[in-house]
Every structure is written in structure tokens, then in C-alpha cells.
Amino acid sequence: MKVVRIPAGIYAANCYLVYSEKDNEGIVIDPGGDVDDIIAKIEELGLKIKYIILTHGHGDHIAGVGEIKEYTNAPVLIHKDDEHLLRDGDNNLSSMMAMGRVELSADMIVEDGDEIFFGDLKAKIIHTPGHTPGGISIKIEDSIFTGDTLFAGSIGRTDFPGGSFEKIIDSIKNKIIIYPDDTKIYPGHGPSSTIKAEKATNPFLR
Numbered sequence: 001m002k003v004v005r006i007p008a009g010i011y012a013a014n015c016y017l018v019y020s021e022k023d024n025e026g027i028v029i030d031p032g033g034d035v036d037d038i039i040a041k042i043e044e045l046g047l048k049i050k051y052i053i054l055t056h057g058h059g060d061h062i063a064g065v066g067e068i069k070e071y072t073n074a075p076v077l078i079h080k081d082d083e084h085l086l087r088d089g090d091n092n093l094s095s096m097m098a099m100g101r102v103e104l105s106a107d108m109i110v111e112d113g114d115e116i117f118f119g120d121l122k123a124k125i126i127h128t129p130g131h132t133p134g135g136i137s138i139k140i141e142d143s144i145f146t147g148d149t150l151f152a153g154s155i156g157r158t159d160f161p162g163g164s165f166e167k168i169i170d171s172i173k174n175k176i177i178i179y180p181d182d183t184k185i186y187p188g189h190g191p192s193s194t195i196k197a198e199k200a201t202n203p204f205l206r
């Protein structure tokens with residue numbers, strides 16, 4: 001399994017390319033902008049993109065989805081409780097962001113426990129509400145892509161519509177940090193971390 005991080009768009013949301021070294025089949029997580037950079041990397045690595053998976057429906061994570069879908073022909077996946085964000089530029093906050101209104105529809109709806117296969121890899125969908133109602137984390141081998149739920153040393157905002165501080169803490173404590181200490185954390189913004197480091201230093205998890 002290989003992971004490439006591309007901070008994309010003016011809000012520097014982390015777009016991740018995750019792929020199997022066996023056959024270069026991969027996924028794109030959260031293409032939030034800077035589509036030319038993302039496509040250049042896909043071409044450079046010779047990747048066959050099978051899915052575009054969205055950790056949640058906010059504008060800074062979805063602004064590049066339309067162009068990436070056009071380029072890759074891959075279906076767009078989002079949790080059922082965030083689909084209403086994807087469809088509406090006010091709900092996904094893009095109408096108030098610098099990129100302007102972004103409105104899309106999903107091709108596939110995912111739920112907690114779903115498994116998505118590409119190359120010789122399996123992505124397990126973990127429903128982690130709190131930042132948004134349908135926020136997901138994506139576990140692939142010993143790595144978890146946490147979107148705006150868990151950051152290195154912090155957690156996502158819960159003051160947007162549908163957000164809940166209680167739920168985000170519950171999601172992190174009962175659905176993310178239950179995995180082994182050496183599990184890698186790849187957040188929706190900023191640097192990567194590990195479950196061990198977050199348990200030891202994240203002030204929200206004390």
C-alpha cells in the first residue's frame with residue numbers, strides 16, 4: 001500500500017492517493033481542488049483510479065470532485081447522511097467559501113462497516129459523525145484516513161450545521177483510537193500522526 005498526500009485548494013484539505021503496488025489500482029480521497037496537481041500525480045504514477053471516496057461533504061474537500069471524476073471515470077462515494085451536503089452549495093458551505101458554489105451527486109452511498117476493494121487492498125468504512133452527520137473515516141491496512149474528525153493534536157470543528165461535540169468525541173474514542181497504537185492517522189488537514197501519539201498528546205482525548 002502506498003499513500004501520497006496532496007494538500008489541495010486554498011483551504012489545503014489533504015487529498016490522498018492510496019494505491020496497491022501490485023497493480024497500481026487506487027482511490028482518490030477528498031479531491032478539494034488543485035486538480036492539475038492531482039491529475040499530474042495520477043499520471044506520473046500510472047494509477048488506475050477505481051473510486052473517489054469523500055470523508056464528508058464540505059466544500060473544501062469536494063471542490064475538485066467534478067473534474068477528477070471526469071478524468072478518471074470513477075464513481076463518487078459518500079456516506080448517506082452527508083449526501084444532502086454534496087447536493088447543496090449552502091449545506092456544504094461552498095457558497096460561502098472562496099471556490100464558490102459546488103453541487104454534486106454521489107454515485108454510491110456507503111454506510112458503517114462497508115468494504116471497498118481495489119488492487120489487493122480493502123478500505124473499511126467507519127461512520128464517525130460529529131464534524132458532519134455523515135462523516136466517515138476510512139481504514140486501509142494499518143492506516144486510518146480521518147477527514148475532519150481527528151487531526152494531529154486536535155479535532156474537527158463541531159459548530160457547523162449538523163455538528164456535535166459529543167458525537168465527535170464518541171466517534172474518536174469508540175471507533176478510531178480502539179485500533180493498535182502503531183496505526184497511522186492521515187487527517188483531512190495537516191500532518192499525519194499515529195494513534196499512540198494522539199492518545200498521549202491530543203488534549204481532546206485526555
Ligand SMILES: [Zn+2]
Pocket residue numbers: 056058131148
Ligand atoms: Zn469539514
Ligand SMILES: [Zn+2]
Pocket residue numbers: 013058060061148188189
Ligand atoms: Zn476540511
